Amino acid sequence: MNTQNCFHCGNDIVKKEEILFDQKSFCCTGCKTVYEIFSLNDLICYYDFENAPGATPQDIKGKYDFLENKDIVEKLLEFDEDKTQVVSLYIPHIHCSSCIWILENLNKLNKGVSASQVNFHEKKVRITFTFEKVSLKEIVLLLSSIGYEPYISLENYENKKKEVDRxxxxxxxxxxxxxxxxxxxxxxxxxxxxxxxxxxxxxxxxxxxxxxxxxxxxxxxxxxxxxxxxxxxxxxxxxxxxxxxxxxxxxxxxxxxxxxxxxxxxxxxxxxxxxxxxxxxxxxxxxxxxxxxxxxxxxxxPIAVTKILSDKSEEAIQVYDIQKGDRLLIRNQELIPVDGILISEKTSIDYSFVTGEAVPIEKKSGDKIYAGGKQIGNVVEMEVLQSVSQSYLTQLWSNDVFQKHIDRKYKTITDKISRYFTPALLLLAIVSFSYWIFIDANTAFNVFTAILIVACPCALALTAPFTLGNVLRIMGYKKFYLKNATVIEQLAKVNTVVFDKTGTITTNKKTSIIYEGMSLSDEDLKLLKNTLRGSNHPLSRRLYDFIPNQVKLEITHFEEIIGKGIFATVNGYTIKLGSSQFLQHMSENTHKKTKVHVEINGIYKGSYVFNNQYREGLENLFEKLSKQYNLVVLSGDNDGERKILEKMLPSETTLVFNQKPEDKLAFIEGLQKQGKNVMMVGDGLNDAGALAQANVGISISENVNVFSPACDGILDASQFSKIDYFLRFSKNAMKTIYMSFGLSLLYNVVGLSYAVTGNLLPIVAAIIMPLSTVTIVSFVTITSNYFATRK
The missing domain is CATH 1.20.120 (Four Helix Bundle (Hemerythrin (Met), subunit A))
Known part of the structure; x- marks a missing residue:
């Protein structure tokens, strides 16, 4: 019986059942329909990635009627706001690049879908859509119609583990x-x-x-x-x-x-x-x-959030200590780490981390607010509905929207070797077989099979991911949290390190503050304390801790202008805090110290002077880094501390002051145009643009919940003095990869030399192959652990 393959799914077609359309053969109406859908929506590129990559659509009439139930749909959704919904669906059929391409182009098949992102390893697609234009049921039916029917389990859907494949x-x-x-x-x-x-x-x-x-x-x-x-x-x-x-x-x-x-x-x-x-x-x-x-x-x-205790006092706790029923304080620009209920009267939330849409959503008391939103404006209180999901925060941080498109050299090496390895191996096996067949048929057969077995590059392919995965684990243990393994390679290439000053090389905990100006009344201190309560800026946090505890007052208006200051209305009073330019008070101090100026109801009161305390180990760190890296300190403050820094830091360190956030970004860009590979270390608030622009952006975390998707890594402030160690460790990680590449290739060369000469039986080769994988894994683990323990 004559058969040929279906253009869509690749299954054999019985001649009598063949369906011809557009000069192509299909095994059934379903496959033909999928092809028509792709053709009408200009998605024929689907078939360019792999021949016959599709699956035959199944008849699912009535199967997903339960998705019309709002209560069920609510349990399946990860995120649900007025105009934006997000759902993650497990799709077993995902298997190749064509699958990824079509599933990430669902917006072309239905305008109600705004974005879709595939997690190939977990076989999941995360879909952002609008209920007004398309329902979840319609999305599931669309996926099923193109051969990607999702697996939906209603019982503990979010937390249920997939059945183990035995x-x-x-x-x-x-x-x-x-x-x-x-x-x-x-x-x-x-x-x-x-x-x-x-x-x-x-x-x-x-x-x-x-x-x-x-x-x-x-x-x-x-x-x-x-x-x-x-x-x-x-x-x-x-x-x-x-x-x-x-x-x-x-x-x-x-x-x-x-x-x-x-x-x-x-x-x-x-x-x-x-x-x-x-x-x-x-x-x-x-x-x-x-x-x-x-x-x-x-x-x-390593971010913290402020928990409100039963006696109304406040305590900074780690995000993974949050429990259901806790009451949290969320300041301006802070990430909402968990789902909860808004207790305060109203607020605006930016869900761009989740949806990609930067338009803030207004919320009022009693509304549900979702993890991943960024609170904008006045400080608010919320009650926790469920404990934090670290995997969800990781997912937000690793969103493709915030990824930097960079060359990944170690991947290229593996890909190149794998690309040429198979044809070279087949050629060697055939040549060796041809040689031995005229001498001894049994030996020829042994040689042929032994070559095919012993040269399997499994160990070679495992080298890079296992090394980098182990390094990620070690760095995480040492409180340096990287977004992904690619950041390690970028760290190894860095030749210029740029530091922000305030909140980065200075510490929040040891700053002495002096007030200069008109005396402040108890009422003034109440107003200042309540205004500062909503800000996350390092100077604001220090000043907030410096002013004695006060009665909580209602803030009717709050606005924080990054790099300038705060404008707020409290109990009918207008308060302005910030730089002299922001307050338009031009009697700038002659000593050029770091200051926060105070104005209440249009009357200039005075300023708080900060005598910065620099982080422990700063001088030693810069001394070590100066031997291998170009060092720069960028500051938004005036140059009042230039002489102190010049005395503390190596003479070749570049000091740049009076930098606005946009100036910092432009400075980083200028360095990159000079061919520099730049790592930016900042506090994650005023430096978001510079962190995003740098080849590697590292955010220092002390006791505030400032989360920036722009950063590639988060460094616990207690580990600041070890930055040189992490940079050196990343270089050693790449060195480990190259060493293990060499070891793997050496194994193949030695094994092949025995196989070609007929001295290696196929069964011995089959035993040696997994042993080589064990050897490589052991080598990279021991070596990376050894480099981790070196001082």
């Missing part, structure tokens, strides 16, 4: 059972025992061995055949091609030997090969699962 364990068990029994049945021929009963039943034993070899060949090794076939169809050579070829050749050759009476063949080696290959695959899966767990577990943001 098929690999079953395949290993089948391969091991057959391998052991075939080895047992082969002993008489191994030792050439000539007993009459063995000779009499030799044929029976051989065909029994053949029968035992069938389950491993057709079941345990099936994944290699499928992977190899898909690779051939997509015209991209992967390492499963030579492995599958080796297994098939071994099976055919062994069957021929038994059928012709030449011997029992190589079924023991074949089953052993499959067993050890699957064992190696299981080890790699465990490795990746370990890395993923460590990353999730250690990625706690």
């Amino acid at each position: 098929s690999l364990y079953y395949k290993i068990g089948v391969a091991f059972f057959s391998f052991g029994n075939i080895m047992l049945l082969s002993f008489p021929e191994y030792f050439e025992v000539g007993e009459f009963w063995i000779e009499q039943y030799k044929g029976f034993f051989r065909w029994l061995i053949f029968a035992l070899a069938l389950p491993p060949f057709f079941y345990s090794a099936w994944g290699y055949y499928v992977s190899a076939w898909k690779s051939i169809k997509s015209r991209m050579l992967n390492i499963d091609i030579p492995i599958a070829l080796g297994i098939v050749v071994m099976f055919v050759r062994s069957t021929f030997d038994i059928a012709m009476g030449y011997g029992q063949g190589f079924f023991d080696s074949m089953c052993g090969l499959i067993f050890f290959m699957l064992l190696g695959k299981m080890f790699q899966q465990k490795t990746y699962n370990f890395l993923s767990f460590e990353r999730d577990y250690k990625s706690y943001f």
Whole structure:
């Protein structure tokens, strides 16, 4: 019967059932319909990434009617505001680049979808949409109609773990059972025992061995055949091609030997090969699962939030100590770390971290507010509905909207090696086989299969991700939290380090403050304390702590202008705090000290003078960094402390003062145009633009909840003096990758030298292959841990 493949899904088409459309063949109306949908929406590029990448749509009539129930939909949504909803759906069929491309272009299929982002590893797509234009049910039906039906479980949907796939364990068990029994049945021929009963039943034993070899060949090794076939169809050579070829050749050759009476063949080696290959695959899966767990577990943001205690006092606590029912204080520009109920009268929330939309949403008392929003304006109180989800904060931080598009050299190295490795390996195997076939057929066969097995680049591919994953874990343990593994590579390339001054190289905890000007009444202090309560600026936080506790007053208006100051209305009084230019008070101090000026009801009162205390270890840190890096200090303050800094810091340090936030960004950009690779260290508030512009942006966290998606890393303030250690560790991490690349290639060269000369049996090669992976993993773990302990 003549058959051909469906253009959409690749399944065989029975000639009688073939559907022709647009000069293409389809196996069913569903596949044809999907093609039409893509064609009408200019999405035919879907088929350019891989041949026949789709799946046949299933009949789901009535299956998702439950999504018309608002209570059920509410449980499935991650985020639900008036015009924006967000849902994450698990889609089992995601398997290739075509899947990613089409799922991230859902907005072209339905205008109600504003954005969609695929997590390939977890097979999830996160969809941002508008209920006014499209319902969740319509989105699910759309996904199903194009062959990407989601899996939805209503029971504990958000927290339910996907069922563990145990098929690999079953395949290993089948391969091991057959391998052991075939080895047992082969002993008489191994030792050439000539007993009459063995000779009499030799044929029976051989065909029994053949029968035992069938389950491993057709079941345990099936994944290699499928992977190899898909690779051939997509015209991209992967390492499963030579492995599958080796297994098939071994099976055919062994069957021929038994059928012709030449011997029992190589079924023991074949089953052993499959067993050890699957064992190696299981080890790699465990490795990746370990890395993923460590990353999730250690990625706690070292940010704090202010908890209001029962006696109305305030306490800064870590985000993961938040419990249901707690009452939190959220200041201007602070991240809302958990879902909760707004207690204060009203506020505005910027959900751009979640939705990409920067338009603030107005909220009133009693409204639900979602984690990930940024509070804008006056200080507010909220009650917690559920404890913090660290994975959700990590997801916000790693949103593609805030990613920097940079070259990833270590990936390129791995990709290049994998791209040329398979054809080179096949060529070597064929040439060696051709040479040995004229000398000894058995040796030729052994050489061919041993080469295909021993040169598998599994260890090579595992080197970079495992090294960088381990480094991420170590850095997280030492309170330096990086957004992803790519940041490590960028840290290794840094040659210029730029520091903000206020709140970065100065500390909030040891600053002496003196008031100069008209005496302030108790009423004035109440007004100032309540105004400062809503600000997150380092100077505001210090001044807030400096002024004695006061009665809480109602703030009817609050506005903080970044880089300038605060304008507020409290109890009918108008308060302005900030720089002299902001208050338009031009009698600037002659000593050029850091000051916060005070104006109440248009009357200038005076100023608070800050005698900055610099972080412990600052001089030693700059001394170490100056040996390898260009150093710059950027400050929004005047140059009143220039002489102090010149005395403390190395002479080659560049000091730049009177920098507005936009000036800092332009300065970083100027350095980059000079070819500098810049790391910016700031407090995350006034420096957001500069952090985003820098090659690596690091935000210092002390006791405030300032969260900036622009930063690539968050450094606990207590670890400030160890910045040189982290930079050196990142360089050593890259060195470890190159060393392990060399070790892996050396293993392949040595293994191939034995295989080519016929001195390496296939079964030995199959054992050595997972051992090489263990060796590489052990090497990178030990080496990276060693570099981590070096002072």
